[in-house]
């Protein structure tokens with residue numbers, strides 16, 4: 001039996017998952033899925049930043065479009081460490097496609113406009 005808190009929504013149900021993967025304590029089916037996934041293939045969203053070439057905006061915030069396998073998070077951060085942004089970016093632009101063949105894209109959560117940074121009009 002394993003105890004955990006469901007983090008799928010703000011309610012934060014207290015879950016119990018037994019060795020047969022029977023989930024109790026969940027108020028909705030998403031909690032059952034979360035409990036089973038935590039026991040068999042835990043995943044996490046990844047939020048981070050990547051470097052840019054621009055001193056006015058040296059880091060650009062990014063996140064995974066969906067959750068990544070928990071065991072691959074540190075490797076994904078290493079991949080992001082190798083990225084350097086050198087062009088305009090809009091929120092939602094793909095920064096790393098299919099990171100580590102997980103099928104998950106890393107996308108921008110902030111905007112970078114080189115023209116604005118340089119004080120030029122577009």
Ligand code: SF4
Pocket residue numbers: 006007008009010011012013025026027028029030031032034
């Ligand atoms: S079980 Fe359902 S209601 Fe409870 S925290 Fe998870 S998603 Fe929210």
